[in-house]
Amino acid sequence: MAILSTGPIENNPVSGVRPTQQVTIRLVSRAAVNSVTVSVQGYVLSTTRTLYVSEVISMAPNEVVTRNYFADLDAFEFVFGTDVEGVEEVGISVWGKQASGQLVDAHRVVAHEKTVKDI
Known part of the structure; x- marks a missing residue:
């Protein structure tokens, strides 16, 4: 199994409000035939x-x-697990958002920034 992690994401309040109130995770299957x-x-x-x-x-x-x-x-931290074969067939992005829905640049994690570990 392959494990991918965002690592710890600090979200301490600034002027009494945390930068991120919601996390949006987008998963993209690049598999041509098999489910992931x-x-x-x-x-x-x-x-x-x-x-x-x-x-x-x-x-x-x-x-x-x-x-x-x-x-x-x-x-907070998000951890994703998939089959070792499936790790190349799935794209994962993580986006921090304010209550208004605006993206928080500091809380954006895309595929090349995640830590990958094979188990």
């Missing part, structure tokens, strides 16, 4: 690491899936 399954786990990071998002998403070939998750937290 991705496990999505979101963690609240404080004195402990607490799971708050757990979802398994199955995508058909060439399908795009978008999910929105709560992120009005001091710190």
Whole structure:
């Protein structure tokens, strides 16, 4: 299994408001024939690491899936799991958004910025 992680994302309040209130995750299947399954786990990071998002998403070939998750937290991390063969067939991007829906540049993670680990 291949594990991809955003790493810890700090989201401390600025003037009493956290920069990111919502995280949008976009998954893109580049598979021509086979379906791809991705496990999505979101963690609240404080004195402990607490799971708050757990979802398994199955995508058909060439399908795009978008999910929105709560992120009005001091710190968080998202971890994605897929088959080693499937890691090349899926594109994953993570976007922090303000309550208004505007993107937070500092909380944007695209494919080449994630940490990849084979298990």
